[in-house]
Amino acid sequence: MRRTVRHLADGREIIYFDSLPDAPERTAEDTRDLPPVAATSEIRRDPLTGEWVGMAAHRQTRTYKPPADLCPLCPSKPGKPSEIPEADYEVVVFENRFPSFSQGVVGEKSTVDEMGLVPTAPGRGRCEVVCFTSNHDGSFAKLTPAQVRSVVDAWADRTAFLSTVDGVEQVFPFENRGEEIGVTLSHPHGQIYGYPFVTPRTERMIDVARAYQAEHGRPVMGDVLAAERKSGIRVIAESEHWTAFVPPAARWPVQVQVVPHRQVADIPSLTDDERDDFAGVYLDVLRRCDALYDRPLPYIAGWHQAPVHRDRDLGWLHLELFSVLRAKDKLKYLAGSESGMAVWINDATPEQIAERLRAAL
Amino acid sequence: MRRTVRHLADGREIIYFDSLPDAPERTAEDTRDLPPVAATSEIRRDPLTGEWVGMAAHRQTRTYKPPADLCPLCPSKPGKPSEIPEADYEVVVFENRFPSFSQGVVGEKSTVDEMGLVPTAPGRGRCEVVCFTSNHDGSFAKLTPAQVRSVVDAWADRTAFLSTVDGVEQVFPFENRGEEIGVTLSHPHGQIYGYPFVTPRTERMIDVARAYQAEHGRPVMGDVLAAERKSGIRVIAESEHWTAFVPPAARWPVQVQVVPHRQVADIPSLTDDERDDFAGVYLDVLRRCDALYDRPLPYIAGWHQAPVHRDRDLGWLHLELFSVLRAKDKLKYLAGSESGMAVWINDATPEQIAERLRAAL
Numbered sequence: 001m002r003r004t005v006r007h008l009a010d011g012r013e014i015i016y017f018d019s020l021p022d023a024p025e026r027t028a029e030d031t032r033d034l035p036p037v038a039a040t041s042e043i044r045r046d047p048l049t050g051e052w053v054g055m056a057a058h059r060q061t062r063t064y065k066p067p068a069d070l071c072p073l074c075p076s077k078p079g080k081p082s083e084i085p086e087a088d089y090e091v092v093v094f095e096n097r098f099p100s101f102s103q104g105v106v107g108e109k110s111t112v113d114e115m116g117l118v119p120t121a122p123g124r125g126r127c128e129v130v131c132f133t134s135n136h137d138g139s140f141a142k143l144t145p146a147q148v149r150s151v152v153d154a155w156a157d158r159t160a161f162l163s164t165v166d167g168v169e170q171v172f173p174f175e176n177r178g179e180e181i182g183v184t185l186s187h188p189h190g191q192i193y194g195y196p197f198v199t200p201r202t203e204r205m206i207d208v209a210r211a212y213q214a215e216h217g218r219p220v221m222g223d224v225l226a227a228e229r230k231s232g233i234r235v236i237a238e239s240e241h242w243t244a245f246v247p248p249a250a251r252w253p254v255q256v257q258v259v260p261h262r263q264v265a266d267i268p269s270l271t272d273d274e275r276d277d278f279a280g281v282y283l284d285v286l287r288r289c290d291a292l293y294d295r296p297l298p299y300i301a302g303w304h305q306a307p308v309h310r311d312r313d314l315g316w317l318h319l320e321l322f323s324v325l326r327a328k329d330k331l332k333y334l335a336g337s338e339s340g341m342a343v344w345i346n347d348a349t350p351e352q353i354a355e356r357l358r359a360a361l
Numbered sequence: 362m363r364r365t366v367r368h369l370a371d372g373r374e375i376i377y378f379d380s381l382p383d384a385p386e387r388t389a390e391d392t393r394d395l396p397p398v399a400a401t402s403e404i405r406r407d408p409l410t411g412e413w414v415g416m417a418a419h420r421q422t423r424t425y426k427p428p429a430d431l432c433p434l435c436p437s438k439p440g441k442p443s444e445i446p447e448a449d450y451e452v453v454v455f456e457n458r459f460p461s462f463s464q465g466v467v468g469e470k471s472t473v474d475e476m477g478l479v480p481t482a483p484g485r486g487r488c489e490v491v492c493f494t495s496n497h498d499g500s501f502a503k504l505t506p507a508q509v510r511s512v513v514d515a516w517a518d519r520t521a522f523l524s525t526v527d528g529v530e531q532v533f534p535f536e537n538r539g540e541e542i543g544v545t546l547s548h549p550h551g552q553i554y555g556y557p558f559v560t561p562r563t564e565r566m567i568d569v570a571r572a573y574q575a576e577h578g579r580p581v582m583g584d585v586l587a588a589e590r591k592s593g594i595r596v597i598a599e600s601e602h603w604t605a606f607v608p609p610a611a612r613w614p615v616q617v618q619v620v621p622h623r624q625v626a627d628i629p630s631l632t633d634d635e636r637d638d639f640a641g642v643y644l645d646v647l648r649r650c651d652a653l654y655d656r657p658l659p660y661i662a663g664w665h666q667a668p669v670h671r672d673r674d675l676g677w678l679h680l681e682l683f684s685v686l687r688a689k690d691k692l693k694y695l696a697g698s699e700s701g702m703a704v705w706i707n708d709a710t711p712e713q714i715a716e717r718l719r720a721a722l
Contacts, residue, residue: 042710044609044610045610046608046609046610046612047569047581047584047585047609047610048566048569048570048581048582048585048608049562049565049566049569050565050568050569051565051703052610052704053610053611053612053704053705053706053707054698054704054705054706054707055706055707055709055710056706056707056708057708057709057710057713100698100706112609112610113588113592113609114588114591114592115584115587115588117581117584117585117588117609118609118610170702172697172698172701172702174697174698174701175697176696176697181694181695181696182692182694182696183696191697193697193698193702193704195702195704199702199703199704200702200703200704201410201701201702201703201704202702204410204411204412204703205409205410207411208408208409208410208411209409220408220409220478221409223408223476223478224408224409224478226476227474227475227476227478230475231474231475247407247409248405248407248408248473248474248478248479249405249406249407249408249413249414249473249479250414251407251414300696300697300700300701302697302701302702320701322700331543332543333542333543334542334695334700335537335542335543335544335661336533336535336536336537336552336554336661336663337415337461337533337535337554339661339683339695340533340535340562340661340663340681341531341533341554341556341560341561341562341563341663342412342560342561342562342565343413343414343415343554343556343560343561343562344414344415345414345415345416345417345461346414346415346416346417347417347418348416348418349403349416349418352418
């Protein structure tokens with residue numbers, strides 16, 4: 001994998017990942033006249049829940065559903081410069097123009113109130129965009145296994161790099177797909193957030209993993225994985241190194257965890273074999289997802305990685321994919337119970353979801 | 362307040378609340394031929410997060426946007442029977458026909474897997490619907506203070522009753538309003554969930570309150586309230602017994618907490634004066650919400666009450682209202698960061714939100 005680091009007109013980094021030996025040199029210049037990136041975000045800790053919240057007022061003006069011929073994630077064409085100066089690319093990553101967190105944020109740690117109830121800090125971190133393919137009309141599900149491998153290598157590279165960025169405590173590569181979850185750019189792409197704190201979800205899972213380890217002497221995910229592989233009732237796809245299953249207490253109408261058989265903290269820790277093997281299982285899951293309602297499934301898919309600086313032994317890398325679609329044309333809304341009290345009510349059992357996904361192809 | 366308990370054709374309870382001395386006797390019979398209520402829900406505890414999830418497969422077929430002349434929450438008309446047999450009502454509560462939790466669920470506590478990783482139990486609890494007014498085209502914001510007082514008394518009555526229902530551990534009265542959050546019935550109404558467990562959100566807030574109390578000897582909400590009242594920068598409305606403010610680490614584009622000045626565990630603990638006084642502050646907040654974008658604001662509003670059987674001394678009753686609308690025609694979507702990692706990124710600061718709400722009227 002060849003890595004070429006360049007800079008966009010406003011100074012943001014862009015990194016080309018090329019696996020093909022005959023890939024051209026990435027030398028194109030960004031000819032646009034871009035304003036500097038706004039970097040004014042802050043984080044505050046909620047005094048009642050203890051959870052950090054990000055605030056990024058400059059994001060109100062972010063790009064909102066541009067027409068396809070102005071897609072900022074397609075390669076540049078003569079007279080139509082995009083975010084990617086090259087005329088083509090394989091996998092490319094660049095710093096988000098409307099970042100929730102960025103390295104350039106100035107400011108000091110402080111508190112919102114005189115009593116110190118609400119700690120606040122600059123939203124210092126880094127947010128990147130990952131273009132999975134230059135094909136505007138493609139999707140992750142339509143990538144070849146070799147393309148998936150390139151994306152995995154790009155995720156690994158970015159996780160390793162972001163883990164060295166000052167202030168970053170957790171690296172979260174994810175894909176939002178579909179208008180139903182607010183995606184404004186249809187070009188196949190994902191994002192990576194380098195958070196300046198360990199996220200509430202991960203904090204919670206670490207607490208559970210720590211208690212389980214203390215009681216049983218084993219990682220909880222290892223036992224969950226063993227139980228799922230043994231019963232098989234919720235398993236969707238399996239390979240030498242990975243198993244994909246509907247979690248036994250699924251919250252979402254469609255939800256799948258793709259879990260490596262070996263405990264690793266993050267994507268960079270995966271071996272070559274494990275990376276190659278991931279493509280088969282994940283592409284199978286994605287094709288079933290698109291077949292489920294006979295339409296492209298809107299989904300969120302994200303990598304659970306261990307925190308950068310602590311509790312790395314308690315993490316067990318896995319990808320979680322879920323969808324808000326509970327029927328071909330019906331959304332699962334997050335209303336009072338979910339958004340107010342964090343109690344999900346699922347219209348389907350995990351076993352039903354697994355059965356439907358297995359039957360979809 | 363006169364309470365009349367009757368039963369619908371399928372055996373569900375309906376309770377009429379009448380404050381007017383000349384209210385007619387509530388004697389109308391439900392003439393419909395209704396099938397028995399399905400009661401098949403279960404709860405499972407997620408082995409990776411430790412959080413309970415509800416599963417209610419029978420809810421797939423629930424009522425979905427009926428035409429207005431068939432509104433099931435309007436009073437019955439000759440030949441058009443609704444959920445409310447009477448020809449009119451003031452405030453009425455009845456058991457939900459498509460309950461997430463109900464008293465009739467059979468089954469035993471068990472585990473999904475042989476290893477005991479995923480505890481499961483019948484979804485035993487109770488879900489009720491609260492009609493705020495018989496006026497189909499009304500809204501909570503358009504109620505009179507006297508009507509609001511009747512609703513508060515109904516909430517208090519139901520909280521006290523549901524707290525005695527076998528298995529109920531937390532009572533959550535809430536209102537979902539607006540199509541944007543999936544409300545299928547536009548008639549002004551709310552719901553009450555009697556959960557068979559303490560909700561994840563409340564568990565988290567109790568942990569934080571316990572730690573704060575141990576360190577400072579005071580309830581955290583008391584200090585937050587004092588800080589907000591002193592600075593005033595996020596305060597929207599204030600009265601003798603209540604203050605409404607945008608929380609200092611707000612997650613949502615619109616978010617307001619309405620907090621009583623005295624620590625009470627739940628709505629039944631409010632005095633007459635406190636109940637009367639609530640209407641003024643809350644109606645003011647709601648009118649500002651509807652004025653904010655010059656359109657009825659879709660929102661979720663829910664009461665944080667202490668658990669029924671434990672940690673009641675750590676609770677501080679309050680109502681939290683929030684909206685997914687970040688501009689007149691733009692939704693805040695819960696995508697990868699929010700739904701995957703529980704990190705909210707707000708496009709506005711709490712101070713901006715408060716300023717807009719104060720300027721709205």
